[in-house]
Amino acid sequence: MSKKNIPFILLIAFSAIIYFTLPYFNHSVEVSETPKTTSIDSASLIKPEPKMLYGMVVDSLVIIEDKIKRNQNIAEILLPHNVTNEAIYQLAKISKEVFDVRKLVANKKYTLICERDSLKTAKAFVYEHNSTEYVVFNLRDSISVEKKQKEIQIVEKGVAGIIESNLSVTMQELGLSPQLTNDFVDVFAWQIDFFRLQKGDKFKLIYEDHLVEGQSIGSGKIKSIYFEHFGNDFYGFHYDQGDGIDYFDENGNSLRKALLKYPLDFTRISSRYSGNRYHPVQKRYKAHRGTDFAAPRGTPIRSVGDGIVLEARYQKYNGNYVKVKHNATYTTQYLHMSGIKSGIRPGMKVRQGDIIGYVGSTGLATGNHLCYRFWKNGVQIDALKVDLPPSAPIKKENALAFNLKKNQMLNQLEMINFPEENATVFASVK
Structure with missing residues (x-):
């Protein structure tokens, strides 16, 4: 090889070295400019919630x-x-x-x-x-x-039923509480005789259920009801006009009266008001100026309205009894109590729904029951046939708000099917 070719060969060799090593050189520069990072799952950095x-x-x-x-x-x-x-x-x-x-x-x-x-x-x-x-x-x-x-969760629930024998049995079969049955009866007490229902009567009901840790501890207020009785439609919608919850029909008329229809929770009538009834103790026919409600001993008895206690004592035939004067027109009496509630005495004020005594069989009685008597203008009458004036209807200034709420509740009722239509339960968390 001539000396003249040596520089040329060296030039070629040097160029080859640069060509083949440049990518590695560039790569190393990139790494130095952008440090390599390690990917860590962010979930592993989150501490689990303490039990x-x-x-x-x-x-x-x-x-x-x-x-x-x-x-x-x-x-x-x-x-x-x-x-x-x-x-x-x-x-x-x-x-x-x-x-x-x-x-x-x-x-x-x-x-x-x-x-x-x-x-x-x-x-x-x-x-x-x-x-x-x-x-x-x-x-x-x-x-x-x-x-x-404990935290109480309030859930709105809806249910439908068809009566085969009576309301209590139907509600029980649907898994509903006795208290809810009593509240149901109170809503329509003055519109429907619940002791004379017929087979096939239907109802839809939306109510509040109170839950603690997923378990029901009791029902709250009823929100709305549809009841079909003898082919007639009855509606009840809850609404507060500023002085407490009341119930109104679809036209805004109050379903309440000045006095409760029944003096104790929904039960059985064992004897009605009569001018000539065979007395089971005296064994003879005589007038029965009251309505007898058969109920277990100790069942609470409530005053049907606000009033002043006139009498609260024991008498040979009446047993333990309480008499309440509600106003200048109406007076009621409650007989055969097992006991008068502590504190109930003549002259004291009672409010509608206050417990005044308990079912028993004192006096001239053969079994546990309440004999309920009713006076209008000093004359005894049939308590179940008295016609009382209704409470105030929806006020004009509340009409729009009531109608909006009513329409919402109507839509909810329509979402519930009757059992023969594959009934479903409507439920939503409040």
């Missing part, structure tokens, strides 16, 4: 649930969990104003929240007083007692 029970974090604690046994006291529950007699005495002392620990009821649920140690030392004792309340007994360094309320 809560009765407002306390219990992730690392032992939970013991049980029910109060008959004649069991709080010491029997706490002593095995490293709580001293002195601490239990102090707990009982400071809790009296919140909840008396001597009043634990058998079969009520309780929960012990304990340390994860060999003794399972109790940190808190929780007693579920009723379906909506519970009491927390804090057993840490500073002993304290607190009564708390």
Whole structure:
């Protein structure tokens, strides 16, 4: 090879080196300008929610649930969990104003929240007083007692039914509470004789159900009702004009009267008002100037209206009874009580719906029942046939708002099918 060709060959070799190494050179520059990052799942950075029970974090604690046994006291529950007699005495002392620990009821649920140690030392004792309340007994360094309320969820529900025998049985078969049946009857008490329903009568009902931890604890107010009775349509819509909930028909007329139709929750009429009835005790025919409602002993009896108690005493034939004067026109009397409610005495005021006594069989009676008597202008009449003036209708200034609400409730009622049409239950969370 001549010396003249050496520079040329070196030039070619140098160019080749640059050509083949340049991509790697460029790559290294890019890496230095844009640092490499590691992808991390953001979900792994989020801490899980702590487990809560009765407002306390219990992730690392032992939970013991049980029910109060008959004649069991709080010491029997706490002593095995490293709580001293002195601490239990102090707990009982400071809790009296919140909840008396001597009043634990058998079969009520309780929960012990304990340390994860060999003794399972109790940190808190929780007693579920009723379906909506519970009491927390804090057993840490500073002993304290607190009564708390469970969250209540209100859900609107709708249901439809067809009466085969009577309203109570039909409502029960639909899984509805006796209280809801009583409220239903109260809405239409002056329009419909619920003791003379016919087979095939239909109804649709929208009401509030109160839930705690997903379980129903009782019904709230009725929102609307459709009732078909003897081929006639009856509607009831709840509305508040500023002085409390009342019920109105589709034209805005009140369904309420000055007095309740019935003095006790929906039950059975055992004997109606009559001018000539065979008396089961005296064994002869005589006038029966009252309406007898058969009901279990102890069933609460309510005053059908506001008024002043005229009499509250025992009499040979009437047994324990209460007599109430409602106004210058109407007076009512309630006979054969097992007992008059404590505090009911002549001269005191009572409000519509107040309990004044309890069903019994005192006086001239063969079984537990209430004999309900009614006077109009001093003359005894049939309480079930009295015609009272209605409460005030929807006011003019409330007419537009009422009609809007009524139309909404009508649409909800139309969404519910009767059983023969594959009934469905309408439900929405309020």
